[in-house]
Amino acid sequence: MLLEYIAIAVMIAVATLIAFIAIGLGELLGPKKKSEAKSMPYESGMNPYGEGTRRMPVRFYLVAVLFILFDIEVVFFLPWAIVFRQLGIFGLIEMIIFIVILLVGYVYAWKKGALEWE
Amino acid sequence: MTQLDFQTLLPLTILTVWACVLLIVDLFIPKNRKGITAVLAALGLAVTLSFTILQIGRENSGYSGMVVLDGFSTFVNALILVSGLLGIALAYGYVKRMGLERGEYYTLLLFSVVGMMLMAQAADLIVVFIALELLSIPLYVLAAFSRTSAESEEAGIKYFLLGAFATGFVVYGTALVFGATGTTSLVGIVGSASNGTSSLLLTIGAALILVGFGFKVAAVPFHMWTPDVYQGAPTSVTAFMAAGAKIAGFAALLRVFATAFPTLATDLTDILWALSAVTMILGNVVAISQTNIKRMLAYSSIAHAGYILMAFVPYGNKDIMPISIAAGLFYLVSYVFTNFGAWGVVIALEKSEGKGLEIGDYAGLGRKYPALAAAMTVFMLSLIGLPPTLGLVGKFYLFRAVIAGGYTGLAIIGVVTSLVSAYYYLRVVVTMYMKDGEPTTEREPMLDFTTAFTAIVTVVVSLVPQWLFLLASNAVLKLF
Amino acid sequence: MTVDLILFLILALVSVSTALGMLLSRNTVYSALFLVLNFVTVAVFYLLLGAPFIAMAQVTVYAGAIMVLFLFVIMLLGTEVLPASNILPWQKPLAGGLAAVLAVEAIYLLLVRARSVAQVTSPDVAINSMDNLREMGKVLFSTYLLPFEVTSILLLVAMVGAIVLTKKEKA
Numbered sequence: 215m216l217l218e219y220i221a222i223a224v225m226i227a228v229a230t231l232i233a234f235i236a237i238g239l240g241e242l243l244g245p246k247k248k249s250e251a252k253s254m255p256y257e258s259g260m261n262p263y264g265e266g267t268r269r270m271p272v273r274f275y276l277v278a279v280l281f282i283l284f285d286i287e288v289v290f291f292l293p294w295a296i297v298f299r300q301l302g303i304f305g306l307i308e309m310i311i312f313i314v315i316l317l318v319g320y321v322y323a324w325k326k327g328a329l330e331w332e
Numbered sequence: 333m334t335q336l337d338f339q340t341l342l343p344l345t346i347l348t349v350w351a352c353v354l355l356i357v358d359l360f361i362p363k364n365r366k367g368i369t370a371v372l373a374a375l376g377l378a379v380t381l382s383f384t385i386l387q388i389g390r391e392n393s394g395y396s397g398m399v400v401l402d403g404f405s406t407f408v409n410a411l412i413l414v415s416g417l418l419g420i421a422l423a424y425g426y427v428k429r430m431g432l433e434r435g436e437y438y439t440l441l442l443f444s445v446v447g448m449m450l451m452a453q454a455a456d457l458i459v460v461f462i463a464l465e466l467l468s469i470p471l472y473v474l475a476a477f478s479r480t481s482a483e484s485e486e487a488g489i490k491y492f493l494l495g496a497f498a499t500g501f502v503v504y505g506t507a508l509v510f511g512a513t514g515t516t517s518l519v520g521i522v523g524s525a526s527n528g529t530s531s532l533l534l535t536i537g538a539a540l541i542l543v544g545f546g547f548k549v550a551a552v553p554f555h556m557w558t559p560d561v562y563q564g565a566p567t568s569v570t571a572f573m574a575a576g577a578k579i580a581g582f583a584a585l586l587r588v589f590a591t592a593f594p595t596l597a598t599d600l601t602d603i604l605w606a607l608s609a610v611t612m613i614l615g616n617v618v619a620i621s622q623t624n625i626k627r628m629l630a631y632s633s634i635a636h637a638g639y640i641l642m643a644f645v646p647y648g649n650k651d652i653m654p655i656s657i658a659a660g661l662f663y664l665v666s667y668v669f670t671n672f673g674a675w676g677v678v679i680a681l682e683k684s685e686g687k688g689l690e691i692g693d694y695a696g697l698g699r700k701y702p703a704l705a706a707a708m709t710v711f712m713l714s715l716i717g718l719p720p721t722l723g724l725v726g727k728f729y730l731f732r733a734v735i736a737g738g739y740t741g742l743a744i745i746g747v748v749t750s751l752v753s754a755y756y757y758l759r760v761v762v763t764m765y766m767k768d769g770e771p772t773t774e775r776e777p778m779l780d781f782t783t784a785f786t787a788i789v790t791v792v793v794s795l796v797p798q799w800l801f802l803l804a805s806n807a808v809l810k811l812f
Numbered sequence: 813m814t815v816d817l818i819l820f821l822i823l824a825l826v827s828v829s830t831a832l833g834m835l836l837s838r839n840t841v842y843s844a845l846f847l848v849l850n851f852v853t854v855a856v857f858y859l860l861l862g863a864p865f866i867a868m869a870q871v872t873v874y875a876g877a878i879m880v881l882f883l884f885v886i887m888l889l890g891t892e893v894l895p896a897s898n899i900l901p902w903q904k905p906l907a908g909g910l911a912a913v914l915a916v917e918a919i920y921l922l923l924v925r926a927r928s929v930a931q932v933t934s935p936d937v938a939i940n941s942m943d944n945l946r947e948m949g950k951v952l953f954s955t956y957l958l959p960f961e962v963t964s965i966l967l968l969v970a971m972v973g974a975i976v977l978t979k980k981e982k983a
Contacts (some may be wrong), residue, residue, distance in 0.1 A: 277884075285873055319968040
């Protein structure tokens with residue numbers, strides 16, 4: 215039964231191979247002349263200061279949470295779409311209820327300005 | 333889906349729709365008039381309560397056996413809805429005074445009530461899990477609702493992290509139970525278990541589920557979060573959390589253990605016995621050294637989880653189980669009213685920035701506000717289990733059930749720890765009446781009404797408790 | 813069957829080492845990336861067990877969305893690199909000891925008391941993955957209809973909670 219997935223496995227292998235080849239070729243063929251100025255992080259010509267990492271604003275968190283929630287919603291669509299014909303009108307109603315409840319959340323998030331980047 | 337399915341969950345469906353609509357309606361209510369949201373939320377609970385009462389006497393299962401409707405669920409649902417109403421009444425003035433007033437407070441509370449009701453009706457471990465999440469997530473958010481206070485944030489994150497961990501235990505337990513029996517339906521589990529298949533996996537699964545719920549109801553040794561969360565969360569949230577989460581947690585435990593795991597009684601009774609004893613002892617002993625009233629009531633809440641756990645100990649005994657379930661339910665009712673009353677008094681004395689929460693701040697209350705002090709005295713007596721209060725009757729029924737089950741030792745521990753608890757509860761009473769001070773309280777009509785109402789219920793029902801016990805006795809678990 | 817077994821062993825090795833890597837890495841971003849790899853291996857386990865839908869959900873939801881959230885949280889806390897702290901010096905030996913106890917107990921249960929565990933028969937899964945998915949869809953939208961619908965309420969509540977806790981109230 216795993217043979218069904220052989221195509222995916224081959225694809226992953228080829229993709230990995232291409233990535234290695236691309237990086238490896240650059241490493242092999244490219245000239246390497248290191249200097250201090252070259253290895254400095256580019257900061258619009260200024261001399262860099264402080265840590266390279268800094269705290270990100272909390273708004274990113276909200277975006278990520280909303281993404282997860284709608285992602286989970288989409289995951290449920292797949293099995294539904296496959297059995298949609300067998301479920302008939304009943305299945306349609308089920309999914310409409312599901313979406314309407316999430317739509318309430320969407321309207322709420324919209325009105326609260328959660329989708330805006332202040 | 334048939335009409336029968338729909339009827340099984342009718343009150344819950346009404347409340348869910350109400351909460352969703354309220355979430356949208358609240359967006360159009362001006363910021364300074366969020367009291368309207370509170371009233372609408374309370375109205376939703378009241379409508380749901382009336383539909384729940386109409387369901388008395390109905391018994392059926394629905395949604396492919398995922399949920400059941402029986403006397404037990406109707407009783408518990410009614411109690412949960414009353415808790416929701418009391419929770420809103422306590423919050424009404426408090427959130428305004430503390431600057432926390434946002435419409436989401438009430439919608440989240442409604443969603444939590446939906447989760448609790450679903451928990452009471454769950455007949456499948458999958459539904460138990462989803463209901464547990466649905467009741468918990470709003471509580472995590474509510475605990476952190478005071479965003480300007482570091483304590484509230486801490487309470488929220490602590491409750492969330494430990495709560496998520498505890499839910500993990502429930503899920504893992506469910507998985508093992510499914511592995512052992514091949515089903516998650518409570519009826520299916522008992523059918524499979526009585527066929528004599530597998531005990532070890534099933535026992536471990538049941539024990540893990542017990543751990544998860546032990547956390548929710550704050551039983552020792554899963555109680556670590558309770559004092560910090562109860563202290564840090566806004567007091568109105570604490571009151572609702574202490575009552576609601578306990579009812580739902582115990583309801584689910586009772587249903588799951590009594591219907592799905594009676595075959596494991598020999599293994600689990602000792603564990604439950606020890607859990608109950610340790611919880612009573614630790615909760616009451618640690619409460620003695622508390623000076624903050626919220627922390628003291630938190631430990632008191634732990635101790636009461638121990639008392640209610642007593643009702644589980646004889647669950648394997650078919651003759652005793654009905655009266656012990658009835659005693660447990662009765663005790664839950666008494667705890668809910670006493671709990672809301674006591675927290676109501678705490679709210680009346682609380683000042684902004686966490687002031688007015690030391691027991692010393694209650695000095696002089698008896699002289700200056702005799703009615704409030706009298707109410708607090710009633711609640712303290714009820715928490716100890718002294719007459720003339722519901723607490724006494726509740727403990728009487730519980731101890732009677734446990735002794736009838738042959739666990740006299742546990743009943744003795746219960747009595748002794750109640751005596752110990754008298755020390756710290758009476759200290760509050762002594763402070764109120766014997767010490768001088770100039771306490772100031774907030775006069776809010778809803779708060780005064782709630783405190784007075786719970787105090788009257790605590791006293792009056794204790795004088796004629798038989799009808800309530802009869803109601804609880806009729807609230808039988810039904811298998812389908 | 814042997815191919816399955818070899819695959820399983822390799823995967824087990826990868827999943828345990830990525831889990832260890834996640835735990836032991838001092839850089840939380842590396843930890844998160846180890847966890848991604850771990851989630852993907854678990855997804856392949858699901859494939860081995862004949863549950864392609866769960867495998868897909870594992871990749872899209874866990875290795876995808878949840879990890880995005882993890883990385884955001886790590887970055888918004890600004891704690892990419894943990895200091896080599898000694899706040900709990902007794903923690904490591906204690907954890908090691910407890911893990912050893914757990915391992916011994918697990919071995920005991922598996923070897924000695926294994927007979928008391930019922931033979932768990934694998935349910936009659938449809939071998940073809942499309943059929944498998946179809947069966948799952950049918951069950952999900954009939955028997956498990958109620959949990960499915962309640963899940964949407966759960967998602968709604970989570971959304972409201974996140975907005976309440978992170979969004980400033982508009983003046």
